[in-house]
Amino acid sequence: MGMAVCDTDTAKGSGRSFRLVCEAGERDLVEAFLGATGHVAEAEPFSPWCRRVTAEPTALGASLAARFGYIHIQDRSSMLPPLLLDPPAGARVLDMCAAPGGKTGFLAQLVGPTGFVLGNEPSPDRLATLRQTLFRESLANTATCSFADLSPQLPAGSFTHILLDPPCSGWGTLDKNPQAAKIWAGDKVAPLVALQRKLLATAAALLAPGGRVLYSTCTTNVAENEDQTRFALDELPLRQIPLAAPAGFVFEAPHRGDVSGVLRVDSAASAAQGFYLALFEKVGGEAHDPDDGVFPGEPVPRAAIAAAGCEPSGLPPGVVRSFGDKAFFLHAGAAWLPAGFRYQGFAVGSFRSRVFRPHGRARLLMGRGGPGLNEEALSRIEALLAGQSLPAGDLPARPGLYWRGLPLGFLTKKGSRALWSDR
Structure with missing residues (x-):
């Protein structure tokens, strides 16, 4: 029997919710970009990043704002775990x-x-x-890895903040998964409970002293919610941090009398999926003091990036490294990862024969107001996406594509014409 995993990033139906994915100063421009395709939204009360659609003439996921990674469609409840973990700027998560x-x-x-x-x-x-x-949304301050058990891979005390949204029975998503309650009825949920406890113990070990872990599920099952909170408090070096209720939601009371300070989203009253959230802080332990990190891969010279018409200063702190012909950005925060730890950074392009070529979606390398096509309307952008070419004049080999100054990606120049290529 496979473990259930809740994909709560997709909000379905009218009034769907989404998140703006941009710098704070770009919010108005991104909303205008979305409005140019007829999509209108209102602000959610719980975060300046979050919106709810009020007019959706075409599928929100097919909008240009979504295609270029400037919005992320997401259930309202699924937005709460990061917000309630509330990592500060500069945190290691x-x-x-x-x-x-x-x-x-x-x-x-x-x-x-x-x-x-x-x-x-x-x-x-x-x-x-x-x-x-993460690539589509240009979130270069991330890296990814794939381990069933992280405890032997990373030193204890490595992180200041951890989000644990483990596989669960998904009873809070019955509108999308109506069979979830039947599939995970009775004793069938026992493997999930055991896995959740193992992951909680791993999270407690990986937290630095005073670090915080946010535990969340998209189920209403007490065994995976309040019972796990009691397990964490009784068996692990964790103390509870009571959660304040975010605006715009209705919450149920906890389903155990000896558990408080947690949040249970009332699905029907909140127009959102059922969710459970509990926040803990690490008590005692030692912080991991990493050695000076050595990045894997071969260096991609900054001069090679600049020679390709790119602006490296648009990237966060870190380095660009090549692995074969592929070039990845490795954030400075990855330097403390132990030697031999297998992870992947953020793809930015290719590096062949000492020549760097940015990926079409590497908009962080475009800079502001660089050479390219800066469109006021959507028609020419839509034409490019449909496979048509536009006059390129004396633009460089990799000109930028902008909408009213908002960077979208790099175009490819062939002869006197510019094309969009999603690579």
Whole structure:
């Protein structure tokens, strides 16, 4: 029997919710980009990043804002774990069960360019989805790995913040998965409970003293919620941090009398999936004091990146390294990962014969107002995406594509014409 994993990143039906994925100063421009395709949204009361659609003339996921990674469609409840973990700017964060990537991406936004988020996903198929999500949304302060058990891979006390949203029975998503309660009825849920406890113990070990772990599920099952909270408090070096209720939600009372300070989303009253959230802080232990890290791969010279018409200063702190012909950005926060730890950084392009070529979606390398096509309307952008070419004039080989100054990606120049290539 396979373990259930809740994909709560997709909000379905009218009034769906989404998150803006951009710098704070770009929010208005991204909303205008979305509005240019007729999509209108209102602000959610619990975060300045979150919105709810009020007009959706075409599928939100097919909008240009979604295609270029400037929004992430996500259930309202699924936005709460990163917000309630609340890592500060510059924090070092682990997302233990990260795919499909909505929570990982939100964490990356919250910690900012100086912060670092490691997203772990044991399933290879789901790992690919996680990486695609982070890549599409240009979240370069992340890295990804794939381990069923992280405890032998990473030193104790490595992280200041951990998000644990483990596989669960999914009873809070019955509108999307109506068979979940039947599939995971009775004793069938026992393997999930055991796995959740193992992951909680791993999280407690990997936390630095005073570090915090946010435990969340998309189930209403007491055995996976309040019972796990009691396990954490009774068996692990964790103390509870009571959670304040975010605006815009209705919460049920805990389903055990000896558990308080947790949140249970009332699905029907909140127009969201059922969710359970509990926050803990590490008591005692020792922080991991890493040696000076050595990045894997071969260096890609900054001069080679600049020679390709790119602006390296758009990247967060870190380095660009090549692995074969592929070039990846490795965030400075990854330097403390132990030697031999297998992870992947953020893809930025290729490096062949000492020549760097940016990926079409490597918009962090575009800079502001660089050479390219800066469109005021959507028609020419839509034409490019449909496979048509546009006059390129004397633009460089890799000109940028912008909408009213908002960077979208690199174009490919062939002769006197510019084309969009999603690679």
